[in-house]
Amino acid sequence: MQSMTLQEIAQAVDGTLTFGGEIRVDEISTDTRKIRGGSLYLALKGERFDGHDFISKAIEAGARAVVSDRPVECSCPVIQVPDTRLALGTLAAYYRQKFSLLTVGVTGSVGKTSTKEMIAAVLAQGFCVHKTQGNFNNDIGLPMTLFGLEPQHTAAVIEMGMSALGEISYLSQLAKPDLAVITNVGVSHLENLGSRENILKAKLEILDGMSPNSKIVLNADNDMLQSVRDSLGERAVWFGIEQKDGFVFAEHIEEDGDKTRFDFVCGGERYPAMVPAVGIHNVYNALAGFTVGMFSGIAPEKIVAAIGEYQNSGLRQSVREYDGIKVIADCYNASPDSMQSALSVIRTISCSGKRYAVLGDMLELGECSGEMHYKVGKLAAKAGLSGLLCYGEEAKQIARGALEAGFDLTESCTSLQEAVNWLHRVLRPGDAVILKASRGMHLESVIESAFEKAGGQ
Structure with a gap:
């Protein structure tokens, strides 16, 4: 980030600066754990935390100034604003225009x-x-x-x-x-x-x-x-x-x-x-x-x-091989559309063995959740799988859909350890498996426990 003076920032967010208008900062931080010298600490208030409770910690960590929605007694300059979250956006918009x-x-x-x-x-x-x-x-x-x-x-x-x-x-x-x-x-x-x-x-x-x-x-x-x-x-x-x-x-x-x-x-x-x-x-x-x-x-x-030369990033359909087993991690988010894409991937990916899927809950689907999970199960039954594990309460409807579509190689579980045990039981070198669920289901933990902790490459 290009440095800005506190006076410039205060004017951009229509805030009141206590002193130190010529002091410059070259980083905006909302996390005291990531503060370094030269930072401006902006205290955000969320549902489960209030960044104002950590202002002293931010100053100890090297914050040069603070943005707050209330008066603060401290040794460093303070920019007071009505709403720190809106001030964050206002300042970002101002900085973008540079x-x-x-x-x-x-x-x-x-x-x-x-x-x-x-x-x-x-x-x-x-x-x-x-x-x-x-x-x-x-x-x-x-x-x-x-x-x-x-x-x-x-x-x-x-x-x-x-x-x-x-x-x-x-x-x-x-x-x-x-x-x-x-x-x-x-x-x-x-x-x-x-x-x-x-x-x-x-x-x-x-x-x-x-x-x-x-x-x-x-x-x-x-x-x-x-x-x-x-x-x-x-x-x-x-x-x-x-x-x-x-x-x-x-x-x-x-x-x-x-x-x-x-x-x-x-x-x-x-x-x-x-x-x-x-x-x-x-x-x-x-x-x-x-x-x-x-x-x-x-x-x-x-x-x-x-x-x-494109490469997938993070938990989005990254493909790794562990002891001859091809593992496709797609654990960042999930919806009926992306589940269909995931099933297409496992159906067509090259492997010398069998193909499996671990499908978990799709979150934030509201009243249609049961129906949509059930439809995913119907799709899974046609994906050429040798086995399907449905992980989570909502995913029980995936299992129901697959079973009613005639796919009897379907199991359900509600714990990560059960999923790990299933993978250890069914997978062999040459096989491929895709793991897909909403981020909140933490399926990446299954991969870590089943493969990475086991020393796979």
């Missing part, structure tokens, strides 16, 4: 992070790229992402998540995207939003921080996005696989071992491409990356090369 750079906003029910990573890889062919790290995509994480901007950056890829209406509108107005991408509209957060129509409305809020002439990149194969084709008009840029009337589409899709080969077709030209991952969802991610790259002036040959 930079002239191409900014791409990414949202969607499924595939936000993978698409963000692919777009960043593509833009790196012609820009110095800053991107959202991890899951910093909410009203705290996105401002912290913006504070990571430096003078050398010429592009930023900013992920935006939400769980309620109004959230993406706020984030978009902080980031001010030049281009936006909506990967799809599914059923994630249905519990909070009530309908897919409301989910669509929430995703389209990404337009609120954009100029009227800016473009939004959309998946033409998604039924909900198609419903706004007429209203968006020429503002929308479409990609697809089934729909071939947009800016770019993919065809001749073939899975080759752990890779997916296909052709981009754009403007009458054909560009053979490869993604080093399996699953049709990765082709959609690549189409979004191709579209953003083309509209950003990257040559198509460079786009194809960047996509060919």
Whole structure:
């Protein structure tokens, strides 16, 4: 982060500074465990904590100044504001405006992070790229992402998540995207939003921080996005696989071992491409990356090369081998759409042995949860598996769906240790297994206990 004076910060957030206006800070911190010298500690209040309780600790750790929503007696300067969370966003928006750079906003029910990573890889062919790290995509994480901007950056890829209406509108107005991408509209957060129509409305809020002439990149194969084709008009840029009337589409899709080969077709030209991952969802991610790259002036040959070197990050369908067993970790989030993608991956991934799946609860589905888990079970029954373990209370409906579809190689459990025991019992060298559930189910702990602690490579 470029340094700013306390006086500048106080003016930006309309706060009252006690003293020390010329003091400079070069980092904003909301976590006392990560404070270093030169930091401004911003005390946030959450449901289970109050950062104001840790102000003394922040100063001891080296914080140069504090942002608070109440008077504070301390030896360092204090900027007092009505609401520290809003001040964080206001300051991030102010800091963002210091930079002239191409900014791409990414949202969607499924595939936000993978698409963000692919777009960043593509833009790196012609820009110095800053991107959202991890899951910093909410009203705290996105401002912290913006504070990571430096003078050398010429592009930023900013992920935006939400769980309620109004959230993406706020984030978009902080980031001010030049281009936006909506990967799809599914059923994630249905519990909070009530309908897919409301989910669509929430995703389209990404337009609120954009100029009227800016473009939004959309998946033409998604039924909900198609419903706004007429209203968006020429503002929308479409990609697809089934729909071939947009800016770019993919065809001749073939899975080759752990890779997916296909052709981009754009403007009458054909560009053979490869993604080093399996699953049709990765082709959609690549189409979004191709579209953003083309509209950003990257040559198509460079786009194809960047996509060919793409790597999944974190807990999102990373593939590792432990003692000859191929393990696909997809433990970050889960919805019916991403479950279907996961089953497609395990059905087609290359292995010399058998294929298995551990499917856990999909959270935040509201009243439709039972029905949606049941439908996933029906899909799992057709995925060519040699065994299915359903982990969690909601996942019992996955088991019911699979069993009623005639797949009797189905078991259920409610503890992580039971899942570990099942994996040890059924897996043999040459086999492949995918583990998929919402982040709150902590399936990565199963992988750690079953494989990593056992000394696999």
